[in-house]
Amino acid sequence: MLRSFRVSNHKSLADLQELRLTRGSAPVAVPVTAVHGGPAAGKSNLVDALGQMRGAVLRSVTGWDPYAGPERAPHLGHTGRLSEFEAVFIAEETPYTYGFRLDAADVAAEWLYSHPRSRKRIVFEREGEAVRVGPMFEAARSGITALIPLVRPNALLLSLAGQMYAEALVPAYRWFETMLEVLDGTGDIDSVELRVGSHLSRSTENAARLLTLLQTADLGITDLLIAQNDPGYADYLRDLDADIAALGEQTDRAAGSAAYAAQLQLDSGLTAAQLARELTNMRNARDALYTRMVARRGVGLRLVHTGVDPVFTLVEESSATVALLRLLPVLLDALDAGKVLVVDDLGTQLTVEEADRLIQLFQNPETNTRGAQLVYTTGDRALVDRGNGRSARTRAGVWTVRRSDAGTSTLTMS
Template identity: 30%
Template sequence: MLLSFRVTNHRSLRDEQQILLTPEGRDDEGLSAPQDAEPMRVAGVFGANASGKSNVVDALRYMRNRVRGVPRRGGEEEPTEGIERWPFCLDPDSPGRPSTYVVDLLDEGERYTYGFTVDDTAVMAEWLFRYTADGREEAVFERDGDALSNEPDGGLFPVSNVIEIESNVLLMEVFSKMQPKLFDSTQMRSLRAVSRWFANGLLIRSRPSGIPRVRFTPMAPPGEETERRLGELLIAADTGIGEVSTEAVSRETKDGGVRESYRWVFRHRGAGHEHVLGIEDQSEGTQALMELGMRAFAVLDRGKTMVVDELDASLHTHLSARLIELFQDPESNPHGAQLVFTSHDAALLGRIRGAEVLGRDQIWFCEKVASGATEIYPLSSFEVADEGTRARKYLAGRYGAVPFVDDDLFAAALAAREDTPHDSSAPN
């Protein structure tokens, strides 16, 4: 589980910014004592358009992709020299400064801190620390450039003897491609735990604008239980759907063979009878809820961390709140899965149907300052007496993180100018 994420010099995140997923009562460094760390199940980041919310998600995705060795540059392999990154570019110094990414994790009762610093040419530093039961910090490994060191028991020495680490490649990336049980030691078990979280424990979801969400045909049936849960979710959302299922479809392949796949079937309630429709007939909101619901079920069942950019896109406020509730409720989330999301929806800051959607520790704001850099700060840094007034105070600008709209300029930008000819090709 994710306890915190820190990032420096990534896109608009010029100075170090941090999001904590631990309750109030933290230690001096912002985290609970190692043996007492209790990750929160939900955290929401709110802010105006272009405030940098998506850059927080992008930074965590960048860290995950580097650890996993995901191909860069549009699918090409990693270049033999240099490191692809996106530093802050609105001042003359930041593009040359290094970028740093750090996560604090809790895995099966063990707490870890893993991070790295890179510039345009090489990995400048990389480190992994674990915490003992009595709260002591132990170095699993520390890397300074190409130099690697670790604890005196030599747990990593076998690794450094049999692998060569390129200057622009993370040790964690090299390890993620090795056989999981090649070596066995406290250090190697720590490496496996962190590598496993990036590979299987972290799901990041964002939707490029204009791309349909769920236009797919499953290659294998999802199972009756998944169909049942998905149907219940869509029925509860008042979509008009009465049942969700899949049916087999045989398709001829280019070589003349036959391939069997499955398509979604939705039975809608009508006037006195039922209508059977396909996924292409569903609204974008229904598709959004279906896609998010399927991801959420997988995360909830396995106790993973799901990061969602623009949770409220195409979703009514009540549906966003319902998805958040699935993670907040111990009954529907018995394995402690996490949801971290960004949103514009101020209603999620208050009460919906009489219940508080988010606690004060779970709310973060994102604001772009005069320099163009993004700052992230928690609601808990403000004195808030009543959660019922949060949305109103936020929209009034009491917490910042709202756009300043120049009404005159906005109106002038939308107004048709007399000397501008009408463009008949413009969309209606």
Template identity: 30%
Template sequence: MLLRFRVANHRSIRDEQTFSLIATPRRGEPRAAKPLRVVGVYGANASGKSNVLAALDWMIKAIKLSHTRWEPAEGVPRQPFKLSPTGPGTPSFFEVDFLHEGVRHSYGFEADDRQIIGEWLNTYPSGRPKKLFERDGAAEFSFGRSLTGELQRIRKLTRPNSLYLSCAASNNHPVLGAVHASLTQRVSFVQQDHKDQERRLLLAKYLLGDPAFTVVLNTLLRAADLGVEGAEVIEAPDETKFKEFAEQDPEFASHPEFEAAFRAIHAKVVLRRSSSEVRLSLDEESAGTRAWLSLIGQAMLTLRGRGVLVADEIDSSLHPLLSSTLIRMFKDSAINRHGSQLVFASHDTTLLGSLLEEEILARDEVWFTEKDDAGATSLYSLAEFHPRRDENIERGYLQGRYGAVPYLSFERIREILMEGIEQPR
């Protein structure tokens, strides 16, 4: 589980920003670090809320791919703040605090365009920091006494532009490999673009092949009141395409599992409508139906595996009641038995209020982004404003009480249009 994320000099984030996923203790409660299960980020268009999630995504991908995918001679493919002359020359900074095997860990690194200039991993088994390793510059390393294994061999294999944690996982270090897996295998990202949705629909198709998942997915489809009775996978083999592929790569086609894999990939998901026996393919369904099916499959895997689901524009093509249902799934301890987390960005202000007289998001579960005159993003929590328990958060946000909303003067827009549009004669 994630506890805190810090970032500086990435896209619109110029100065260091801290994103906390730890619950704010209520009056009389102990100040224990209790992870939040849901956190939402709000802000005006182009305020940087997506960049906060993208920064976490970039960090996770760097941990996963820097040793195996980054070209040795091409430096670090970072994305520094470009709206000031110092941005490209200033290092980028990333740090995440998380729970691994029930113990708090803190991992981070700094990088410029050429190389990693700092990297560290600490653990807190008894509340105090305990160093596992630290890197100062591209090649200077120090290791804690508790960390054993082929540390020096891995150090020699670590390139200036790759992360030691990435290299250690690639070389099967048992301790660092497990930490690496906690970050790279349990955190998944949802982008609202066609390619990513197709990936998630492919995942849903895979899950529909499992009878246990099929029951739950179909129940959630019916409960969404989309007019869909259920989904199923049907084989739709194109024999001509199958033969063409086999002729192009006969060696691959000779594999005993080739035909089964080919047919599974080319199988189709069809949905049964409640009012008809006719089955429609996903391509014939509405954007809302496709969005819901693609999200609930990813959410089910996250809930099942003690993971973190990071979703940009969670409200895209979804009715507010569906978005709120997804949030409530993660907040419900009976459903979310492993404490999985949902982190999302949204414009849907109804989630800030009460739907069906039930609070969706608590004060410490809401964060805002805002840009200053220089185009730099700042990130802050609703809890910093200490709103009253009975305060209408949705109305206050739209009125600009907490910032993070665009300033629009309709009167000024009206004046411009009246002056600029030629009046009919």
């Protein structure tokens, strides 16, 4: 769950802006958060900021130029000011606050706090080259101390710790890696086809559900076809899918029953959190294997239409069909895993009715059983207003972005 996101000095978001995804004093997560604004108001910059933060956590060690400054995009009028990013989220049932500040040359500051039982505990605080490890985290055991001399001035400690598997920092790193997905831009045909093919190939249930949603869009599509698995990979994929299904059932039981989780740990030495990590690792391995397979033979995605004999390739489909197929596998994967999904311009190329149907998947407790969250931007007020008649529990939180004459964007709750 993502509780809040704060950013300053990223593109048009010059001053500190905060997006909250909870309501009430509890705080209770809102399943859907809408960000509305006019053209060039800064909606996409907010999504880009979340993507920038996630990318920094995952790529600053391996993807950033070690001889250049951090990758950042400050407001053009404030290039000398620090850029700041901070997220408050729940990973492996523990609340965390993680953030960092970047200047033109280095990581100026970085911090990670945990909040078990609403008590703030310092995991680490970094100011320049100085790193302080919190007293509750035995630094020698967790491996943080060993990593401090290895982190570059222009890279994040959390990025290095996640890749080196420093146990105290793994939950926060893995949240950015596996529980947050940011979808911006339009996506190319090849990547859309790959995501659809991977989703369809995992199970017949996945295929039936995606096809049902596609058919309700009234695009004339009656079936989806993908190429048979390469014989050289088929056995591996079949075994992986069976193991993933079994481990998924075990993970669900451990999450839903404290007694079962305790017995599991007694029998296997694995906690429920470790079991969930292993499930994610297996799903990632499956995706990597499928990607390697289709690199040789192609996905072979074809769409069958009512009353039309030849099947269509994705290149031959309408922009509305491509837009919907780009969204559906990502939305369904987020619902299945309880992810936070951030989508820029959700309604692009879709009717208001169809976009609203997708949003309802997150607002309906029967289709959103794992607490997934959707954050989307739109310039269409009609799409936002459709959520106002729903129950207080599932009604979307609505924010508005406005751009000033000085070229800065301000985020306010509607």
